[in-house]
Amino acid sequence: MKPPVLLGVPGLMLLCLAHLPPASAELYDPLSITYSYAQHLAGDLRTSWRNMRGWPVRGKRHMLAKRGTSSPGKCQLRLENPFNSTSPATSTRSSSQSHTSSLSSSGQSNTRSTSTPTTTSAGAPLTTSTTSQVQATTTTTTSSSSIQRTTTSTSTATYPTSSLHLKQTYNGSSFFDGWEFFTGADPTAGNVNFLDSATAWSSGLVSINSANHAIMGVDTTQTVSGNRNAIRLNFANTFNGGLLTGRLSKSASLLLNRSSRCAADIYHVPTGCAVWPAWWTTGPDWPTYGEIDILEGVHTSNQNQVSLHTAAGCAISSTSGFSGTVVNGDNCGSTDGSNTGCGILAYDTASMGTPFNDGQGGVYAMLWDNNGIRIWLFHRGSIPADLTRDAPLPDTWGEPMAYITSAQCNPWQYMQNHVAVLDTTLCGTWAGSAGSWDAGCAASTGYATCTEFVQAQGSAFDNAYWEVASVKLYQ
Template sequence: MYFRVPLILFLLASAAPSDANLFSRGSEHIIRSISTAHRHAVKRSSNLARDLRRALSPILVSQDGSSQSVYCVTGDGLIGSGGGSSSGSSGGSGSGGSASSKASGTSTASAASSSSSASSSPWKLQQNYEGDSFFNDWTFFTASDPTDGNVQYVDSSTASSGNLTGINSAGNAYMRVDTTQTVSGNRQSVRITTNYTFTQGLVVLDAVHAPTGCATWPAFWTDGPNWPNGGEIDIMEGVNSLTINQASIHTADGCTLPSSDSSTLGISGTVVGGTNCAAEESGDAGCGVQSSETNSFGSGFNAIGGGVYAMQWTDDGIKVWFFPRSSIPSDISNSAPQPSGWGTPLSFWPSTDCNMTTYFYDHQAIFDTTLCGQWAGDAWDSTSGTGQSQSCATMTGVSTCADYVANNGDGFTEAYWEVKSVKIYQESS
C-alpha cells in the first residue's frame, strides 16, 4: 500500500487522499509517494494515448507499443501477513464512462464466425485466439512495470527471437519469463493486451499451464480505460507458490457487494478484503474472492493439465467459474457455451449496488507475468496462503526478491503460460 502526499505533489491535482501522518514516517515514504504519483500521471497519459490511438486507428499503422491500461491489482486475501496491493489512479465518480451496448466490440481483426454447433447457445463467438494465429491481434506492452516489479516487458520481436513467445508442438501458445541465470537490471517477461475492446460479454480461457514459483506474479484479467473508472476484472491471479486462485474486481467509488456471505452470494469461494470494491477506498484491494480449490492456480493447476476459466459479464453482474481439465463442460469445448448450466460459480459480483455498465466498460483482456513488485515482492518474507507453507525467503535462502530475480534464472523454468485458447463471446440480441 502506498501513502500519498498532496502537499508535495500539489501540481498533480488528481493525487489520491492525503496521509496526515506521512512526515512522521520519514523521507523514504515521501520518496515512495512521489514515485507513486508519478506512476499515476504516467498511467493517465498512457490511457489518453490509447484512446487517441483508437480514434485514429483507420489512419495509423498498427505496431507494438505501451499505450495500454497498465494496472492489475490485488487485495489482501491470500497473504498471511497482511498482503500486497498495487497503486492505481485516483478514483472517479463512476459515471464518467460512456457504456456501449452489451453486444459491442471493436477490433483490428475480423471477428470469428460462429460454428453451426453453436446455434443453440445465446453466446456467439466474436474473437478466437488460438493456434498459429494466437498472437496476431494483441499489443505487447513495453513500458516500465506499474506495480514496481523487477521485470522488463519486451516487444513482440524481442519476445519471439528470445523464445519468450511462440507456438509449441501441441499447437498451444506460450509466454515465458527469461531464464538466463544472471541478469543485470530487470528480467525480461511478456505482457500482452487484446486489440479487441468489449463492454459485457463472456471470456473463456483454456490454459494448460500457468506461471508459478517464488517471485512470480502472473495474471489473466480484463481492464477498462482511466483506471479504476472503467473497472478491472481479475479472472486468474496469484503469487509465488500459491495453488489457489483469487478473482477480484476494482472500481471507482460507489460500487459495493451486498454481502460477504458466500451462501447469500451463491458462490463457492470466500470473500476476502471486504465489500467495498472502490480501489481508492479499499487501499486498492477492491472486492476479492478466494477459491476453495487447491488446483485452481500454480503447481496444483499445472499438475492436472490446467483447465478453463470463464468470466461472464452481463447486466445482472459478473461471475467467474473454474473447471479443471477433467470437468470442462462439453458446451464450452464445442464453442456453444451455456453458462446457465454451469452450476455454482467461484465468484459473483451482483449489480445490486454496482451498475455493470457504469463501473465497467470498454475492456480488453490481458496476460502478464511480473516479478516481485507490490504483491509477490511484499510477500517474500511471509507464507502467502493455502498451498505455500513456507516463505520464499526460507525456501530459496535468498534474503530479497530482487536478488533472487537477478541471480537465479533456473528458478523461473516454471514461470510460463501455455494457452490452448482465449475466446470472447457476445450475447445474441
C-alpha cells in the same frame, strides 16, 4: 413350356440370358433361364464350380469360361463372398450380403439386400440381426429364412440455443495475432522489462509448441544486473460485456458478456517464488472503468484469487451464490489510495499453481452481463459440452467460483471498454512486499528480498511460463 427357374450357387450370383429360337423369342428376366437350358448348363456349371473354388475371390464380375472361351451371351458370374475361398470351413457360419446387379443395356442399377440364414452344425436356420451406425444414422437389418426387411432411421442431436455467439478466437499458429505487446513500465512495480513482439520472438520468450499452444515465458539467464525480460499481452480491441474464455495448457480459461463472455483454455500457469501471473481485464483511466482479475496469485499459491478494482461505490453485496470466500473486505473501490479492491479466494485448492498444472489445467470463464460478474473454472476433464461446441449456456454451469452481483455494483457503470491482459511480472507490489515474501519464500530461497532472488536465480523461473490453447470472446 416349364417355368423358368433360378440356379443358385453358393457364393455366386448367376445371371443368364437364354437364347431361344427366333420363332419363340421372348423377353425373359435376366435372372432366369428356361428349365431345359438350365439342365443343359447344370453339368458344365458343376464342373466349373469345382475348378473355381480354388480361385482367389475378388469383388468383381467374371465370365464363365467354357472350353477356354468366354461367351457374353451365356452366363455372368459375380463373386460376392468377402472371404477367401481357401479359408477353412467352420461348423457355424453367418453372413449378410448386399448385391448389386447392373443392366448395361438400360444403364440402370438395382440394389437388393440378401441374407444367408445362420446355420448351426445341425443345420437349423436362425434369425440374424445386424446393426450399423454411422454418425447419427442407424440401419437395422433383420432376416428370417427367405424374408428380409431393412429399416433405416436417422436421428439428429438437438441442443438448447445459446444467446452467445463466438466473436473472436485466438489459438494455434495465429494466437498472437490481434494482441499488442505492452512495452511500458510495469504499473505494479515488478522487476521485469516487457518485450516488444520482435524481441520476444527472437529471444524465444514467445513461441508455438508442438501441441499448437501459445507459450509465454520469462528470461531464465542465471544472473541479471537489473530486471528480467518478460511478456505482457493486451487485446488490440476493447469489448463491453460478454463471455471471455481461455484454455490454459496447464493453466486457465476466460469468459465475458452484455450479453458477452470470454474464456481462456490454459494448460500451464506460471508458478514459483517471486512469480506473479495474472489473466485480467481492464478499462481506461484506471480505476474509473474497472479491473477484473480472473486468474491471479503469487509465488507457489495453489488457490486463485478473483478481484475487482473500481471507482467508489461498488461492493460485494452477498457472500452466497459462489464457492469462494470473500477476502480483503467487500469494498471494491480503489480510489482511497489502496490497490486492494475486493477479492474472492477460490475454494478449489488446484485452481492455480502446481496442482492446476499437474492436472493439465482447464478453462477459466468470465461472464459479464446484466447480473454482474461471474467466474468459473472447469478442470480438463469437466469442460461443459456446450462450451466445447462454442454454444455456451452459463446458466447450466452450476455455482461459480466467484460472483459479484449487480445489486451494489452496476456492471455497465463500473466496467467499460475493457481489454483482456495476459502477463507475468516478478516481485512488484504484491509478490515483492515484505509481508508476502517473508511468509514463505524468504526461508525457502535463502534470500532476504524478492529482488535479490530474481537477479541471482534465473533457473528458478523454468516454470514461470504460460501455455495457452485458446482465448475466446462470445457476445
